[in-house]
Amino acid sequence: MTALLELRHVTKTFQRGVFNRRQTVAVENFSFVVNTEPASITAVVGESGSGKTTLARIMLGVAAPTQGEVLYNGKDLRTLTREERRTFRREVQIIFQDPFDVYNPFYKVDHVLDVPIGKFGLAHSQPEKRALAEQALKTVGLRPEETLGRYPHQLSGGQRQRIMVARALLLKPKLIIADEPVSMIDASSRATVLANLRQLNQEFGISIIYITHDLTTAYQISENIIVLYAGSVAEIGTVELVVNQPRHPYTQLLIGSIPLPDPTRHWKPDGQAAQATVSPPGHSGCKFAVRCPHVMPKCQTNAPPLYRTNAHQFTACYLHESASPVSEVEIASDFSSSTSAAGLQPS
Amino acid sequence: MTAPADNGSAAPILQVRDLHVYYHTPLGPVKAVDGVSFSLKAGERFGVVGESGSGKSTIALSLLRMHKPPARIEGGQILLDGTDLVTLSGAEVRLLRLATVALIAQGAMNSLNPVIRVRDQMMDGLKDHGERLSRSELNVRVCELLERVGLNPEVAQLFPHELSGGMKQRVVIAIAISLRPKVIVADEPTSALDVVVQMQVMETLRKVQQELGSAVILVGHDMGLMAQFVDRLAVMYAGKLVEVSPVHDIFAAPLHPYTALLIASLPTLRAKSQLLGIPGLPPSLLNRGGGCSFFARCPKAMDVCRTEEPALRAIQPGHWVACHLF
Numbered sequence: 259m260t261a262l263l264e265l266r267h268v269t270k271t272f273q274r275g276v277f278n279r280r281q282t283v284a285v286e287n288f289s290f291v292v293n294t295e296p297a298s299i300t301a302v303v304g305e306s307g308s309g310k311t312t313l314a315r316i317m318l319g320v321a322a323p324t325q326g327e328v329l330y331n332g333k334d335l336r337t338l339t340r341e342e343r344r345t346f347r348r349e350v351q352i353i354f355q356d357p358f359d360v361y362n363p364f365y366k367v368d369h370v371l372d373v374p375i376g377k378f379g380l381a382h383s384q385p386e387k388r389a390l391a392e393q394a395l396k397t398v399g400l401r402p403e404e405t406l407g408r409y410p411h412q413l414s415g416g417q418r419q420r421i422m423v424a425r426a427l428l429l430k431p432k433l434i435i436a437d438e439p440v441s442m443i444d445a446s447s448r449a450t451v452l453a454n455l456r457q458l459n460q461e462f463g464i465s466i467i468y469i470t471h472d473l474t475t476a477y478q479i480s481e482n483i484i485v486l487y488a489g490s491v492a493e494i495g496t497v498e499l500v501v502n503q504p505r506h507p508y509t510q511l512l513i514g515s516i517p518l519p520d521p522t523r524h525w526k527p528d529g530q531a532a533q534a535t536v537s538p539p540g541h542s543g544c545k546f547a548v549r550c551p552h553v554m555p556k557c558q559t560n561a562p563p564l565y566r567t568n569a570h571q572f573t574a575c576y577l578h579e580s581a582s583p584v585s586e587v588e589i590a591s592d593f594s595s596s597t598s599a600a601g602l603q604p605s
Numbered sequence: 606m607t608a609p610a611d612n613g614s615a616a617p618i619l620q621v622r623d624l625h626v627y628y629h630t631p632l633g634p635v636k637a638v639d640g641v642s643f644s645l646k647a648g649e650r651f652g653v654v655g656e657s658g659s660g661k662s663t664i665a666l667s668l669l670r671m672h673k674p675p676a677r678i679e680g681g682q683i684l685l686d687g688t689d690l691v692t693l694s695g696a697e698v699r700l701l702r703l704a705t706v707a708l709i710a711q712g713a714m715n716s717l718n719p720v721i722r723v724r725d726q727m728m729d730g731l732k733d734h735g736e737r738l739s740r741s742e743l744n745v746r747v748c749e750l751l752e753r754v755g756l757n758p759e760v761a762q763l764f765p766h767e768l769s770g771g772m773k774q775r776v777v778i779a780i781a782i783s784l785r786p787k788v789i790v791a792d793e794p795t796s797a798l799d800v801v802v803q804m805q806v807m808e809t810l811r812k813v814q815q816e817l818g819s820a821v822i823l824v825g826h827d828m829g830l831m832a833q834f835v836d837r838l839a840v841m842y843a844g845k846l847v848e849v850s851p852v853h854d855i856f857a858a859p860l861h862p863y864t865a866l867l868i869a870s871l872p873t874l875r876a877k878s879q880l881l882g883i884p885g886l887p888p889s890l891l892n893r894g895g896g897c898s899f900f901a902r903c904p905k906a907m908d909v910c911r912t913e914e915p916a917l918r919a920i921q922p923g924h925w926v927a928c929h930l931f
Contacts, residue, residue, distance in 0.1 A: 305799040446883035517829035517830045
C-alpha cells in the first residue's frame with residue numbers, strides 16, 4: 259500500500275545574510291510516513307526553533323524542502339497535476355496556532371466555512387451550504403445559532419479554534435496537521451478542543467499530526483510521539499514508552515520541566531542542561547551535546563543514529579549504543595504493523 | 606470587607622481593599638475588577654489565576670496605576686506599605702514604580718527597546734530614580750544585576766535581538782529588581798516561553814525574590830505553574846476572587862466548583878483520562894445579573910445561586926471561598 263504522505267530524507271535550510279552567507283538548518287534529514295489506515299494521532303514535540311512549524315509547512319507543500327522529497331500517494335508534490343494538487347489541498351488540512359489571526363475581523367465567521375464549501379463545490383444551494391456548515395459545527399459541539407452570523411471578536415478563543423476544527427472537518431480530509439492548536443487558548447477550553455481532535459480521529463478516521471511544545475497534551479491525545487531537537491529526531495516511539503521511560507536526555511529534561519499541578523512534587527531544575535545553548539555552526543556531532551549532562555567525547559564528533567531501546571521506542575543517543583541501530587525501513591514497518599502508522603529515521 | 610490574608614503575624618506589605626476598576630465603554634461600564642480584596646506580606650509569593658477576560662491583568666496593571674483609559678479605578682484602596690496608591694498624584698506614583706513596586710509585563714521580552722543596548726536600558730531606571738552614581742559605578746551595578754539573574758555580564762553590551770527569549774526575560778527581571786522593590790508584579794512572565802526555559806526563568810525569579818525579600822504577585826492561567834511557584838493562590842472569575850487559600854490546601858481540596866473544574870481540566874502525564882473542559886463561557890462583565898457569576902456553568906448550582914451573590918468568607922483559617930455550598 260502506498261502511504262498517503264511520505265517524507266524522504268527531507269532537509270530544509272534557510273540562508274541569511276547577503277555577503278556573509280549563514281545557514282540555519284531547520285529540519286535535517288527527516289523521514290516520515292503517514293499511513294491513513296488505521297488512522298493515528300502522532301505528536302511532534304520540541305521547543306521553539308526545533309523545526310516543528312517548518313516541518314508542518316513542508317508537509318502542507320507550502321515550503322519546498324532544500325533536499326529530499328515529499329510524496330503524496332507515491333508522487334512527488336512538485337510533479338502533481340492541477341487536479342491532483344486540488345485533491346491534495348482537500349485531503350490534507352491544517353489548523354493553525356493562532357485562532358485570532360486566521361479570521362478577517364471584517365467578515366462574519368461564516369466566511370471561513372463558506373469559502374471552502376464554495377471552492378470545492380461541496381454544496382449546490384444556499385440551504386445546502388448552511389446545512390453543511392451547521393452539521394460541522396454541531397459535530398465539534400458548537401451551537402450553530404450561537405456562532406453563525408457572529409463576528410470573530412464576539413467569540414472566545416476556544417470557540418474560534420473549534421470553528422477551525424469544524425472547517426477542517428467540512429472537507430472530509432484524510433490528514434489534519436494541527437500546529438499548536440491549543441497553545442493560545444484558555445485552559446478551560448483547551449481540553450474541549452483536544453477532545454474534538456480525538457473525536458475526528460476516532461469517529462471519522464482522520465489521521466492527525468499534532469505539533470506542540472506541550473508534552474502533557476501530546477500524551478493525552480496521541481499514540482506515537484516524535485521528539486525533535488534542533489531539526490533532528492531525538493526520540494520516537496509509542497507515547498506510553500517515551501513519556502514513562504524517556505531514554506534520551508533531552509526528553510528527560512522536557513519531562514522534568516513540566517510544572518506539575520501538585521505543590522508537593524517540586525520540579526527539579528538541572529543547571530547545565532536547562533541552559534539553552536546552541537551548538538556552534540559546523541558542529542557535526544550530536545546537537546544536544548552542549549547541553550547534555552551525560553556528554554561523551556564521541557558525541558562531539560559524530561551524530562548518533564537511532565537505536566532500538568525498546569520494542570516500539572527508538573532513541574538517538576550513544577548512551578544506548580548497546581542496543582541495535584535501526585534503519586528507517588525497520589521503524590516504518592514497525593509502526594505500521596504495531597499500534598499505528600508512523601515511522602522515520604535520520605540515517 | 607476584610608481582606609483575605611495569611612494569618613501570620615507579619616504586617617502586610619500590600620493591602621488591596623475592595624478595589625473596583627471599570628472600563629468605560631459606550632455600552633456602559635465593564636466591571637473588570639469588581640470588589641477585590643487581598644493582602645500579602647513581605648517575601649510572600651501570591652498567585653492570581655483566571656481565564657482570559659477575568660480581570661487578572663487589569664489587577665496587575667492597576668497595582669502600579671498603569672491601567673490606561675477607558676479603565677478607571679472606581680473605588681477601593683491599594684495600600685503599599687501604608688501609602689494609598691489610589692490617592693497619590695501621577696508624579697508620586699512614578700517615583701514608587703520600579704523603586705517600590707516593579708512590573709514584569711506580559712510578553713516582557715517585547716518590552717525591551719530593540720535599538721538600545723541592554724546596559725543603557727538597565728541604567729535608565731537607575732538614573733531616573735536618582736541613583737547618583739558615576740558611569741563606572743553604574744556599570745558595576747548592571748553587571749551585578751545580570752549575574753544575579755544568571756546571565757553573563759557581557760550580555761550588557763548586546764542588543765535585545767542578540768538574546769534568546771529566556772535571556773531577554775531575565776534581563777527584564779534584572780531591571781525589575783534593580784532598585785530592590787518590595788513588591789514585584791509578574792503578569793504571565795513566561796507565557797511565550799518553552800517549558801524548559803520557563804522553569805529556568807521562574808527559578809531565577811524565585812531566587813532573586815528570596816534574596817531581596819520581595820513579595821511577588823504572579824498573574825497567569827497556568828495552574829501547574831502556580832502550584833510550583835506560589836505560597837498562596839487566588840482564583841479569579843468574572844472580576845471577583847472566588848477562592849483564596851494556601852496553595853497546598855487548594856490543590857488538595859478545592860472548595861469552589863470553578864477551582865475544582867480548573868484543576869480537573871489540566872492534562873497530566875500520570876494517566877490518560879477523559880479530556881474535560883469547563884462547558885459554557887464566562888458572563889459578560891457589562892450587565893451582570895444578581896446571582897453568582899458562575900451560576901450558568903456550575904455543576905452544583907442551586908436556586909439560591911441565581912438570585913443571591915455569595916460573599917467571600919473564611920471557611921477554614923486562611924481558606925476563603927465565595928460559594929453558597931459552604
